[in-house]
Amino acid sequence: MIADEKYVFKPETKRQILITGVVGLLLFVLGVFMAMRSGDEHGGGHEKKASAEISKILTASVAVTQEHEKSEAVEKEEHHHGSPLWLKRIYTSLWQNNIFFTGIGIIGLFFVAIQYAAQAGWSAGINRIPLAIGSWIPVAGILMLVLWFVVKGDLFHWTHSNLYTPGEHFDKALTGKSGFFYWPLAAGSFPIFFILRMIIFFGLWYLFFTWIRKEMLAEDLDGNVEHWYTARKLSAIFLVIFAVSSSVSAWDWVMSIDTHWFSTMFGWYVFASWWVTGLSVITLIVVNLKSAGYLKMVNSNHLHDLGKFIFAFSIFWTYIWFSQFLLIYYANIPEETVYFIARLKTAPYSWIFYANLFLNFVLPFLLFMTRDAKRHMSMLKVVCPIVVIGHWFDFYNMVTPGVMKTNGGIGFLEIGLALVFGSVFLYVVLNSLSKIQLVAKHHPFMEESLNHHI
Amino acid sequence: MDSNKNFVVGVFDDEDVLLSAVEQVREKGVRIHEVYSPFPVHGLDEALGYRRTRLPIAAFMFGITGTILALFTQTWMLGYDWPMDIGGKNHASLPPFIPVTFEFTVLLSAFGMVITFLIVSNMKPYSWPRQFDLRSTDDKHVMAVDLADNKLSKAEIGRILKDNGASEVNEKNF
Numbered sequence: 087m088i089a090d091e092k093y094v095f096k097p098e099t100k101r102q103i104l105i106t107g108v109v110g111l112l113l114f115v116l117g118v119f120m121a122m123r124s125g126d127e128h129g130g131g132h133e134k135k136a137s138a139e140i141s142k143i144l145t146a147s148v149a150v151t152q153e154h155e156k157s158e159a160v161e162k163e164e165h166h167h168g169s170p171l172w173l174k175r176i177y178t179s180l181w182q183n184n185i186f187f188t189g190i191g192i193i194g195l196f197f198v199a200i201q202y203a204a205q206a207g208w209s210a211g212i213n214r215i216p217l218a219i220g221s222w223i224p225v226a227g228i229l230m231l232v233l234w235f236v237v238k239g240d241l242f243h244w245t246h247s248n249l250y251t252p253g254e255h256f257d258k259a260l261t262g263k264s265g266f267f268y269w270p271l272a273a274g275s276f277p278i279f280f281i282l283r284m285i286i287f288f289g290l291w292y293l294f295f296t297w298i299r300k301e302m303l304a305e306d307l308d309g310n311v312e313h314w315y316t317a318r319k320l321s322a323i324f325l326v327i328f329a330v331s332s333s334v335s336a337w338d339w340v341m342s343i344d345t346h347w348f349s350t351m352f353g354w355y356v357f358a359s360w361w362v363t364g365l366s367v368i369t370l371i372v373v374n375l376k377s378a379g380y381l382k383m384v385n386s387n388h389l390h391d392l393g394k395f396i397f398a399f400s401i402f403w404t405y406i407w408f409s410q411f412l413l414i415y416y417a418n419i420p421e422e423t424v425y426f427i428a429r430l431k432t433a434p435y436s437w438i439f440y441a442n443l444f445l446n447f448v449l450p451f452l453l454f455m456t457r458d459a460k461r462h463m464s465m466l467k468v469v470c471p472i473v474v475i476g477h478w479f480d481f482y483n484m485v486t487p488g489v490m491k492t493n494g495g496i497g498f499l500e501i502g503l504a505l506v507f508g509s510v511f512l513y514v515v516l517n518s519l520s521k522i523q524l525v526a527k528h529h530p531f532m533e534e535s536l537n538h539h540i
Numbered sequence: 541m542d543s544n545k546n547f548v549v550g551v552f553d554d555e556d557v558l559l560s561a562v563e564q565v566r567e568k569g570v571r572i573h574e575v576y577s578p579f580p581v582h583g584l585d586e587a588l589g590y591r592r593t594r595l596p597i598a599a600f601m602f603g604i605t606g607t608i609l610a611l612f613t614q615t616w617m618l619g620y621d622w623p624m625d626i627g628g629k630n631h632a633s634l635p636p637f638i639p640v641t642f643e644f645t646v647l648l649s650a651f652g653m654v655i656t657f658l659i660v661s662n663m664k665p666y667s668w669p670r671q672f673d674l675r676s677t678d679d680k681h682v683m684a685v686d687l688a689d690n691k692l693s694k695a696e697i698g699r700i701l702k703d704n705g706a707s708e709v710n711e712k713n714f
Contacts, residue, residue, distance in 0.1 A: 412635050416627065416635070455600070539582065
């Protein structure tokens with residue numbers, strides 16, 4: 087059977103993570119100073135010219151209704167009242183990174199739950215890595231709640247109370263939607279429903295995380311197979327909850343930034359992006375642990391399965407992406423196309439729009455197509471970071487254009503903050519991993535995992 | 541069919557015995573023509589020393605043919621031969637072509653793969669595969685050794701098969 091194996095979180099690994107974090111912080115500070123200086127000089131003119139361009143495209147292609155024009159005007163005016171551009175840019179980047187890493191954290195738990203619900207045997211030996219990734223959930227929850235109160239005025243247009251009272255800023259469309267945020271309180275007051283959802287989702291995720299984790303760790307000690315049955319039952323319940331909560335959180339935290347816009351594909355779209363990123367992070371950690379001499383029982387068959395997961399779900403993400411795009415492109419309804427005009431035809435986001443498809447579809451599809459590519463660590467080490475970075479861009483393009491309009495950009499600020507988030511995330515995950523058995527000791531399917539052969 | 545083909549046919553009851561027999565027999569220098577079994581035996585391909593199938597390469601080729609053909613056909617039809625105004629879009633615009641291209645890629649690679657497989661494994665229409673022992677479709681594993689491929693005599697090969705757990709050793713001429 088399996089010998090006791092524990093991951094040792096070495097001081098030199100900690101130091102490397104710390105250095106990455108500090109470098110990220112320095113880049114971030116540098117980026118903030120640069121944004122503060124450049125923001126005053128050309129921000130105004132550039133912005134006006136570009137937004138005129140957008141409205142020209144809009145009015146040229148479609149007949150905008152009276153109401154829409156009005157809300158568009160409101161949005162433009164609001165723009166000048168919010169925080170200065172550099173601060174907005176920080177908020178946007180903070181929110182985007184937190185959404186991105188929240189996703190990776192919750193996917194850790196989701197992966198474990200799927201393995202239990204499907205009674206999978208192959209993954210019995212690597213399940214502790216996604217479990218450790220799940221320990222990011224509480225951190226992400228606290229960050230999300232705190233950040234929301236900081237960024238809400240700048241990121242979430244619907245939080246402005248003057249939209250819901252008769253007057254020049256009155257917005258009929260948003261008043262109709264307001265129950266989704268404010269119920270049971272009056273529109274424009276405190277968004278109790280929205281906040282409650284956030285707390286309940288993170289609460290449930292964390293509850294199931296600790297519960298399933300408790301069963302998994304108890305199995306190490308007494309070897310009772312009942313723990314596996316309990317974990318399977320909990321996983322099944324969690325999956326049902328996750329099906330609803332992942333979709334709703336995508337609408338709440340990402341889609342409501344572009345308040346007037348909506349897409350029924352969006353919950354799936356965010357989930358697909360989270361899922362393939364999470365799979366890549368799991369694989370990356372497994373591969374790096376194996377290179378460092380851990381996880382002796384993992385062989386190329388297990389890597390092959392992880393690779394197939396990433397390959398398949400890169401295509402799944404593309405399928406969802408395209409399903410959303412094609413319908414909006416074909417129907418050509420103005421209230422839907424604004425979303426893509428802001429991303430496809432607007433200066434700082436256009437290249438990211440195409441890079442997104444290239445990094446998340448073309449490259450993984452071609453590089454992972456052969457069997458050998460998925461079975462060798464060298465290729466996995468190339469493709470997984472591409473997918474992770476690609477989906478960081480994906481989330482960048484989901485969050486930023488709706489807030490920054492044409493003033494966005496990717497510079498030291500964004501890269502630095504991503505490095506800070508990444509290193510804190512890695513520290514939490516590896517720290518949690520070092521506290522548990524790296525490979526389960528009495529998992530009923532361990533023998534199957536050891537003999538896994540495809 | 542060649543009428544002068546001589547085969548020694550070993551019949552095995554158990555797949556584990558078969559697997560070790562395949563390894564032992566090959567070690568003794570006997571070249572195995574083919575092994576037939578009623579169900580897939582794990583590790584048999586490796587024991588027989590077969591190369592991995594090149595079917596995925598064929599699938600890729602068929603698929604890329606489908607991609608190119610579908611894109612070309614749609615672009616030519618809707619863009620040049622008979623341009624139609626559909627919702628004010630460009631005549632030849634990529635997004636609406638993608639679903640058809642995807643489906644045609646899948647169709648060609650699936651059909652191509654199945655047809656290639658049937659041809660390569662001699663199961664195409666009007667081809668009658670050799671039956672070494674009909675019980676290989678029921679409960680016996682059958683190992684066929686072609687005498688033309690081997691220097692050893694018929695009796696020697698029969699003895700080697702028997703020594704390695706064959707429950708019967710028969711002869712078969714085609």
